[in-house]
Amino acid sequence: MTLRANWSYPTAIRFGAGRISELAEACAAAGISKPLLVTDKGLASLPITAATLDLMEAASLGRAMFADVDPNPTEINLAAGVAAYKVGGHDGVIAFGGGSGLDLGKAVAFMAEQTRPVWDYEDIGDWWTRADASAIAPIVAVPTTAGTGSEVGRASVLTNSVTHEKKIIFHPKILPSVVICDPELTVGMPRAITAGTGMDAFAHCLEAYCSPHFHPMSQGIALEGMRLVKEYLPRAYADGTDIDARGQMMAAAAMGAVAFQKGLGAIHAISHPIGAVHNTHHGTTNAVVMQPVLRFNRAAIEARIEQAAAYLGIAGGFDGFYAFVGKLNAELGIPANLKALGVMHPDLDALTASALQDPSTGGNPVKMTAENTRKLLEECL
Numbered sequence: 001m002t003l004r005a006n007w008s009y010p011t012a013i014r015f016g017a018g019r020i021s022e023l024a025e026a027c028a029a030a031g032i033s034k035p036l037l038v039t040d041k042g043l044a045s046l047p048i049t050a051a052t053l054d055l056m057e058a059a060s061l062g063r064a065m066f067a068d069v070d071p072n073p074t075e076i077n078l079a080a081g082v083a084a085y086k087v088g089g090h091d092g093v094i095a096f097g098g099g100s101g102l103d104l105g106k107a108v109a110f111m112a113e114q115t116r117p118v119w120d121y122e123d124i125g126d127w128w129t130r131a132d133a134s135a136i137a138p139i140v141a142v143p144t145t146a147g148t149g150s151e152v153g154r155a156s157v158l159t160n161s162v163t164h165e166k167k168i169i170f171h172p173k174i175l176p177s178v179v180i181c182d183p184e185l186t187v188g189m190p191r192a193i194t195a196g197t198g199m200d201a202f203a204h205c206l207e208a209y210c211s212p213h214f215h216p217m218s219q220g221i222a223l224e225g226m227r228l229v230k231e232y233l234p235r236a237y238a239d240g241t242d243i244d245a246r247g248q249m250m251a252a253a254a255m256g257a258v259a260f261q262k263g264l265g266a267i268h269a270i271s272h273p274i275g276a277v278h279n280t281h282h283g284t285t286n287a288v289v290m291q292p293v294l295r296f297n298r299a300a301i302e303a304r305i306e307q308a309a310a311y312l313g314i315a316g317g318f319d320g321f322y323a324f325v326g327k328l329n330a331e332l333g334i335p336a337n338l339k340a341l342g343v344m345h346p347d348l349d350a351l352t353a354s355a356l357q358d359p360s361t362g363g364n365p366v367k368m369t370a371e372n373t374r375k376l377l378e379e380c381l
Contacts, residue, residue: 147197149257200283263363
């Protein structure tokens with residue numbers, strides 16, 4: 001089957017192998033004539049990035065790039081990106097890469113002409129209305145991993161370099177105008193990143209599916225997203241050149257990000273502070289804490305997980321689903337616990353406090369408290 005389509009949900013998406021060749025058309029559709037390509041340090045020197053800059057230059061879009069982006073982007077990266085955007089006289093952003101490049105690129109487009117500190121636009125209540133919506137620059141998003149789904153998201157995750165807390169910066173217009181999902185761009189992903197980003201997509205779908213909030217549309221998307229990860233992540237991990245598997249994983253990643261409008265939960269509430277303080281890979285951290293969180297939530301989600309297991313073709317209800325997650329993690333080389341991931345000498349009290357402040361706690365099926373969250377962290381270690 002040829003995986004090629006144009007979608008208009010939740011934004012304009014050009015999906016299919018080789019469609020990075022349409023980058024100039026995507027920029028024109030978004031109203032961008034002088035883009036700044038924002039990516040991360042790891043991608044900056046890779047052939048896919050050079051080829052993309054060549055496409056920009058051939059279309060008279062220049063080849064301006066900003067790549068001073070950490071794996072967990074901070075407001076320091078953002079300030080440098082905004083400065084590069086202004087000095088270059090740019091009129092839009094091409095956000096290129098995995099979660100870090102996409103999130104920072106979106107944040108640069110959002111903050112370039114705002115007058116308040118970025119933390120004033122955190123995803124709390126109606127804080128997003130503080131922004132001047134007319135000043136937000138257009139964004140073309142080009143994911144090069146299949147996990148975060150940030151290309152179809154209305155938020156950016158930034159780490160506060162002072163407090164080491166991950167903050168979600170939200171505005172409806174941070175949603176990119178055009179997305180190019182080209183699975184050929186993911187072929188060069190190392191196996192560990194294929195695994196970690198793939199499990200990030202699974203975590204998004206799983207937590208959205210388990211969230212107690214009412215959102216049947218997201219519920220259905222989450223369920224099918226989990227099925228795609230189950231079927232295609234092992235294939236993409238085993239053979240990075242399997243374009244069909246890579247494409248299906250790109251779809252699953254976008255589905256996860258759409259689905260978690262319904263809410264996230266303890267997996268993300270824990271992985272956000274762990275990643276911010278210990279600089280672990282976000283998706284891999286999600287995978288490491290997934291089984292402990294399933295145990296934590298069992299009483300509230302058992303019947304729902306039984307339904308998911310049946311849809312996914314997993315025998316044994318909740319226990320079968322739980323065992324499947326453990327087996328999948330093992331097959332993907334995911335560390336067995338946070339210590340094996342490299343989290344040494346953690347400040348459990350500080351991590352507990354940060355987890356409870358994370359907005360993801362609001363979507364967890366079991367109410368998170370200081371006592372049960374600290375115990376959950378101990379189990380994850």
